[in-house]
Amino acid sequence: MTITCHIRYVIDPFQRDAFEAYAQAWLSIIPACGGDLLGYWLPHEGTNDVAHALISFDSLAAYEAYRARLRADPAGAANFALAQAQRFILREQRTFLTPVTA
Numbered sequence: 001m002t003i004t005c006h007i008r009y010v011i012d013p014f015q016r017d018a019f020e021a022y023a024q025a026w027l028s029i030i031p032a033c034g035g036d037l038l039g040y041w042l043p044h045e046g047t048n049d050v051a052h053a054l055i056s057f058d059s060l061a062a063y064e065a066y067r068a069r070l071r072a073d074p075a076g077a078a079n080f081a082l083a084q085a086q087r088f089i090l091r092e093q094r095t096f097l098t099p100v101t102a
Contacts, residue, residue, distance in 0.1 A: 001058075001059060001098060002056055002057070002058060002098070002099060003056065003057055003059065003060060003063065003096050003097065003098055004038070004054055004055065004056045004057075004096070004097045004098075004099070005053075005054070005055045005056075005057070005063060005094055005095075005096055005097075006052065006053075006054055006094070006095045006096075006097055007052065007053040007054075007055070007092055007093070007094055008050065008051075008052055008092070008093045008094075008095070009050065009051040009052070009053070009089055009091070009092055010049055010050060010089070010090045010091040010092075011049055011050070011051050011088055011089055011090060012049070012087065012088045012089075012090060013043075013048040013049045015086065015087075015088035016042065016048075018086050018088040019042065019051060019088045019089065020042060022079060022082060022083055022088070022089075023040035023042075023051070023053070025075070025079045025082075026040065026053075026079065027040075028075075029070070029073060029075050029076050029079065030055060030070075032073070033066050033069040033070045033073055033076065034057075034062065034065060034066040034069055035055040035056070035057060035063075035066050035070075036055065036056040036057065037053075037054075037055050038054035038055065038056060039053070039054060040052070040053045041053070049090075060096070063096075
């Protein structure tokens with residue numbers, strides 16, 4: 001069963017460029033650690049402080065293994081540290097989804 005992790009970010013709208021650089025860095029890190037990155041999205045119109053990411057996994061166990069690899073990955077750790085230092089992410093929410101249609 002495939003699961004998709006939906007991450008909803010509340011970002012500092014005045015640091016949109018910093019969040020975009022953060023998201024760009026994940027484009028190579030996430031697949032290297034075992035996630036199937038579907039993408040990151042920034043606000044275009046309307047609400048200016050909410051961004052999204054979607055990452056799929058074969059199972060919840062595969063997600064847990066990915067999280068362990070991500071924490072041990074030097075590039076992943078550096079990207080997490082950048083977000084903490086610059087404080088452009090104000091809040092994250094994770095929801096795990098399963099597809100209704102194939």
